Amino acid sequence: MSLASSLTTHVNSLAISDVxxxxxxxxxxxxxxxxxxxxxxxDAYAGPRLSKRIIDVPDSHVTAEKLxxxxxxxxxxxxxxxxxINLGIAENSLLTQEYLEYYSRVLKxxxxxxxxxxxxxxxxxxxxxxxxxxxxxxxxxxxxPVKPDDIVTGPGATSVLDQLVAxxxxxxxxxxxxxxxxxxxxxxxxARSRSTIVSVPVPNEEAFSPTSLDxxxxxxxxxxxxxxxxxxxxxxSPQNPYGRTYDKETLLAYALFAEKHDLHLISDxxxxxxxxxxxxxxxxxxxxxxxxxxxxxxxxxxxxxxxxHVVYSFSKDFGVNGFxxxxxxxxxxxxxxxxxxHTAFLMKVSSPADALxxxxxxxxxxxxxxxxxxxARLADSAAHVRDWFEKRGFKPFQSNAGHFMMVDGRDVFHFxxxxxxxxxxxxxxxxxxxxxxxxxxxxxxPGWLRVTFSVHRPxxxxxxxxxxxxxxxxxx
Amino acid sequence: MSLASSLTTHVNSLAISDVxxxxxxxxxxxxxxxxxxxxxxxDAYAGPRLSKRIIDVPDSHVTAEKLxxxxxxxxxxxxxxxxxINLGIAENSLLTQEYLEYYSRVLKxxxxxxxxxxxxxxxxxxxxxxxxxxxxxxxxxxxxPVKPDDIVTGPGATSVLDQLVAxxxxxxxxxxxxxxxxxxxxxxxxARSRSTIVSVPVPNEEAFSPTSLDxxxxxxxxxxxxxxxxxxxxxxSPQNPYGRTYDKETLLAYALFAEKHDLHLISDxxxxxxxxxxxxxxxxxxxxxxxxxxxxxxxxxxxxxxxxHVVYSFSKDFGVNGFxxxxxxxxxxxxxxxxxxHTAFLMKVSSPADALxxxxxxxxxxxxxxxxxxxARLADSAAHVRDWFEKRGFKPFQSNAGHFMMVDGRDVFHFxxxxxxxxxxxxxxxxxxxxxxxxxxxxxxPGWLRVTFSVHRPxxxxxxxxxxxxxxxxxx
Numbered sequence: 001m002s003l004a005s006s007l008t009t010h011v012n013s014l015a016i017s018d019v020x021x022x023x024x025x026x027x028x029x030x031x032x033x034x035x036x037x038x039x040x041x042x043d044a045y046a047g048p049r050l051s052k053r054i055i056d057v058p059d060s061h062v063t064a065e066k067l068x069x070x071x072x073x074x075x076x077x078x079x080x081x082x083x084x085i086n087l088g089i090a091e092n093s094l095l096t097q098e099y100l101e102y103y104s105r106v107l108k109x110x111x112x113x114x115x116x117x118x119x120x121x122x123x124x125x126x127x128x129x130x131x132x133x134x135x136x137x138x139x140x141x142x143x144x145p146v147k148p149d150d151i152v153t154g155p156g157a158t159s160v161l162d163q164l165v166a167x168x169x170x171x172x173x174x175x176x177x178x179x180x181x182x183x184x185x186x187x188x189x190x191a192r193s194r195s196t197i198v199s200v201p202v203p204n205e206e207a208f209s210p211t212s213l214d215x216x217x218x219x220x221x222x223x224x225x226x227x228x229x230x231x232x233x234x235x236x237s238p239q240n241p242y243g244r245t246y247d248k249e250t251l252l253a254y255a256l257f258a259e260k261h262d263l264h265l266i267s268d269x270x271x272x273x274x275x276x277x278x279x280x281x282x283x284x285x286x287x288x289x290x291x292x293x294x295x296x297x298x299x300x301x302x303x304x305x306x307x308x309h310v311v312y313s314f315s316k317d318f319g320v321n322g323f324x325x326x327x328x329x330x331x332x333x334x335x336x337x338x339x340x341x342h343t344a345f346l347m348k349v350s351s352p353a354d355a356l357x358x359x360x361x362x363x364x365x366x367x368x369x370x371x372x373x374x375x376a377r378l379a380d381s382a383a384h385v386r387d388w389f390e391k392r393g394f395k396p397f398q399s400n401a402g403h404f405m406m407v408d409g410r411d412v413f414h415f416x417x418x419x420x421x422x423x424x425x426x427x428x429x430x431x432x433x434x435x436x437x438x439x440x441x442x443x444x445x446p447g448w449l450r451v452t453f454s455v456h457r458p459x460x461x462x463x464x465x466x467x468x469x470x471x472x473x474x475x476x
Numbered sequence: 477m478s479l480a481s482s483l484t485t486h487v488n489s490l491a492i493s494d495v496x497x498x499x500x501x502x503x504x505x506x507x508x509x510x511x512x513x514x515x516x517x518x519d520a521y522a523g524p525r526l527s528k529r530i531i532d533v534p535d536s537h538v539t540a541e542k543l544x545x546x547x548x549x550x551x552x553x554x555x556x557x558x559x560x561i562n563l564g565i566a567e568n569s570l571l572t573q574e575y576l577e578y579y580s581r582v583l584k585x586x587x588x589x590x591x592x593x594x595x596x597x598x599x600x601x602x603x604x605x606x607x608x609x610x611x612x613x614x615x616x617x618x619x620x621p622v623k624p625d626d627i628v629t630g631p632g633a634t635s636v637l638d639q640l641v642a643x644x645x646x647x648x649x650x651x652x653x654x655x656x657x658x659x660x661x662x663x664x665x666x667a668r669s670r671s672t673i674v675s676v677p678v679p680n681e682e683a684f685s686p687t688s689l690d691x692x693x694x695x696x697x698x699x700x701x702x703x704x705x706x707x708x709x710x711x712x713s714p715q716n717p718y719g720r721t722y723d724k725e726t727l728l729a730y731a732l733f734a735e736k737h738d739l740h741l742i743s744d745x746x747x748x749x750x751x752x753x754x755x756x757x758x759x760x761x762x763x764x765x766x767x768x769x770x771x772x773x774x775x776x777x778x779x780x781x782x783x784x785h786v787v788y789s790f791s792k793d794f795g796v797n798g799f800x801x802x803x804x805x806x807x808x809x810x811x812x813x814x815x816x817x818h819t820a821f822l823m824k825v826s827s828p829a830d831a832l833x834x835x836x837x838x839x840x841x842x843x844x845x846x847x848x849x850x851x852a853r854l855a856d857s858a859a860h861v862r863d864w865f866e867k868r869g870f871k872p873f874q875s876n877a878g879h880f881m882m883v884d885g886r887d888v889f890h891f892x893x894x895x896x897x898x899x900x901x902x903x904x905x906x907x908x909x910x911x912x913x914x915x916x917x918x919x920x921x922p923g924w925l926r927v928t929f930s931v932h933r934p935x936x937x938x939x940x941x942x943x944x945x946x947x948x949x950x951x952x
Binding site: 031032033034038041042045047048049050051052053054057060061064065067068071072074076077078079080089091093096097099100103104105107108111112113114115116117118119120121122123126149155156158159162166167168169170171173187188191192231262263264304306307319320321322323324325333334335336337338339341342343344345346347348349350351352353354356 | 507508509510514517518521523524525526527528529530533536537540541543544547548550552553554555556565567569572573575576579580581583584587588589590591592593594595596597598599602625631632634635638642643644645646647649663664667668707738739740780782783795796797798799800801809810811812813814815817818819820821822823824825826827828829830832
């Protein structure tokens with residue numbers, strides 16, 4: 001494939017002049033079925049009865065509807081240039097042109113007659129599971145080599161987590177997650193499985209320290225006192241929304257916490273290959289998979305490895321959110337794999353995506369080039385966005401992984417409450433850009449933003465111009 | 477595209493000499509995690525606790541595990557020539573070469589930058605929903621034109637039905653289906669939603685008559701007496717496993733039955749475009765979508781159209797089971813669409829499949845040619861298989877739609893019970909071929925087979941040779 005000669009050269013097929021500098025300022029366009037409150041729609045409904053479980057919808061439905069409304073107004077250079085540019089979502093358009101060219105070219109070699117059938121497993125193809133095992137073994141040094149049958153795949157981490165938590169939690173049971181955290185968990189682990197997400201606020205300065213688990217100790221007791229049983233703890237490594245890798249000591253603290261309370265430990269490692277250089281973090285730890293740790297040896301304490309399950313997705317590291325391919329890797333718990341097998345066919349990976357990603361993983365030179373190119377562009381784009389915010393008085397929380405960074409805007413905004421933060425989010429939408437405000441990630445104080453920077457540069461710069469408009473309107 | 481010049485000319489890229497006539501006779505190769513009984517595995521498990529809902533698995537898990545074992549040993553001309561040829565599953569390999577060539581060629585035009593993102597809706601793309609609406613409006617004469625927002629898509633009818641029944645049924649509630657019926661319903665509508673599938677045995681001679689609903693009247697009362705509430709009725713039109721279209725009178729009888737008992741009516745129309753000529757059925761009704769019927773006008777009785785929901789999938793009519801693209805079309809019930817929207821992101825269609833199928837639907841000349849080619853090959857292949865069974869004393873149940881036919885082997889087998897029928901199924905597996913035996917479809921008497929004929933001819937003939945071996949071994 002014809003990769004750009006320099007790793008840091010950006011694709012400029014879409015020139016800055018092609019994008020409207022004075023955008024229309026569209027309001028999110030909701031699906032016509034989701035106008036007004038759900039409870040009002042239910043009260044007005046006189047048709048044949050719907051199930052109680054659907055009528056008693058969890059609060060997460062509001063997030064699901066909002067997400068759909070934003071998708072429906074999303075900026076597209078060709079079809080919707082006046083749409084909202086979404087810096088509040090983890091999409092990576094730094095490699096779009098390269099991947100479109102690559103996938104279009106290789107499909108004829110990648111797609112087999114078997115891909116038009118149900119394939120050779122209820123879960124994704126054995127070809128894909130083998131390629132994922134190789135990916136893990138060749139890049140993340142697992143303590144025990146990953147085997148293809150350690151893996152169950154599904155259409156995105158969203159689906160995989162939905163099924164996985166149902167294996168551990170009965171409705172109402174709790175899973176603990178350090179806050180701030182990815183807001184999608186409140187949909188994907190609640191909407192069907194009806195789990196209780198316990199967001200555990202951890203101060204910034206302890207978020208990447210073993211002491212973060214002290215807050216979990218408090219939370220688990222607090223929920224137990226309310227009669228809620230905690231069954232699992234989730235680790236996002238690298239962390240979302242901070243965009244940072246964990247050191248070994250903190251990872252081990254998670255493992256010991258899970259062991260102490262007999263919990264399942266889900267390690268969400270979606271950004272494993274999206275680690276990049278930040279000159280302000282010369283001593284940043286590399287990414288370490290939980291599967292790479294010899295926990296008993298490192299800690300001198302027992303650890304039941306049946307409780308450890310890794311979730312991985314191609315969406316982030318390979319910029320293919322739309323492909324919907326993710327995996328659970330559980331190396332020591334065949335009963336969990338068997339439970340997932342019972343419903344694997346309900347979340348079967350689509351074969352063209354299965355074929356294309358397997359092909360890429362097996363095409364090692366291209367795989368390595370694309371990963372390196374992605375990391376270089378992430379570093380470049382992150383530096384660009386850090387600089388932009390610093391010039392405006394924000395304090396970026398230093399990051400070295402993922403598609404986004406948190407920026408501390410407390411000295412700029414002086415928000416007195418979350419209501420004011422929400423008002424700013426609406427001003428951004430009026431200006432044609434979406435940014436994640438801290439409260440969406442269960443942040444304890446107002447004034448923080450999560451900003452996605454893994455955006456094709458001309459579009460990123462347009463988004464930042466729109467954000468400037470929103471900031472100016474705040475001063476007026 | 478370079479379609480074969482004659483519609484009935486079969487692709488012979490795989491010559492008969494390429495396939496092993498003396499197959500190895502492999503036993504199904506189970507996933508290593510699913511060896512032995514689930515209850516034994518649970519008893520032996522000493523790891524961190526799994527949820528009660530997962531431990532108390534429905535009986536359907538046995539079917540799910542068996543399906544996976546069969547997939548793992550499936551015949552593949554290149555990678556597994558000694559594998560099982562599966563005539564017990566609805567896969568269509570009559571157009572494999574044409575579709576592989578087509579999709580490989582058009583991906584570069586079909587796939588857009590937006591396909592690498594989450595896209596422009598929580599459900600499948602607006603491009604796909606628009607193409608499905610057009611498909612319906614241009615081919616199936618809906619009473620009210622289908623709009624893109626009447627549609628929710630998901631990764632296969634399996635996933636779509638799982639979510640749809642959860643909207644209508646609380647755990648334990650019943651859905652009625654005429655038996656024999658597709659055995660996958662017992663997995664996809666039970667495994668997660670925990671619905672009760674009520675298989676209503678209807679004699680052959682009434683299966684396509686309005687009197688079939690009399691059996692439903694009995695069943696609904698019987699289950700009500702047991703304290704089970706029925707919330708929905710399912711119609712498979714064209715019918716699976718009979719492979720036959722319904723006349724208008726029977727469709728209307730389903731509608732009136734649903735109205736009378738205030739049930740949701742799910743019309744599974746997966747084989748809508750797979751209707752073919754059978755010279756023995758000169759008066760076979762054409763396929764009629766439930767959406768095409770003016771039920772109130774036709775019957776002179778009220779009908780609440782909020783209860784009507786159609787399920788469609790591309791798997792069958794387009795021979796792409798692996799793509800995982802299906803749709804619910806609900807034209808008059810925004811609350812149902814809204815409920816599905818809350819979990820649509822958990823079953824998002826994969827973008828390469830979304831892009832390829834949208835492209836095909838919009839490429840009208842190719843679409844029409846492929847549908848016609850498929851129907852011609854189905855007719856040819858069905859005639860071939862009817863002839864084969866008739867020569868051996870079986871009585872094929874005349875069919876005009878779908879990928880399979882039921883054949884009455886009672887005069888050949890003289891099975892005294894289902895145990896003997898099951899023993900024959902195992903003999904078939906020993907010979908390297910899978911056929912569906914009647915009991916898998918909840919057939920009331922032993923001695924019937926469901927045989928898939930939509931198989932590339934050289935492989936089909938090899939499968940029939942293997943079946944002959946199984947029949948001979950029965951006589952010995």
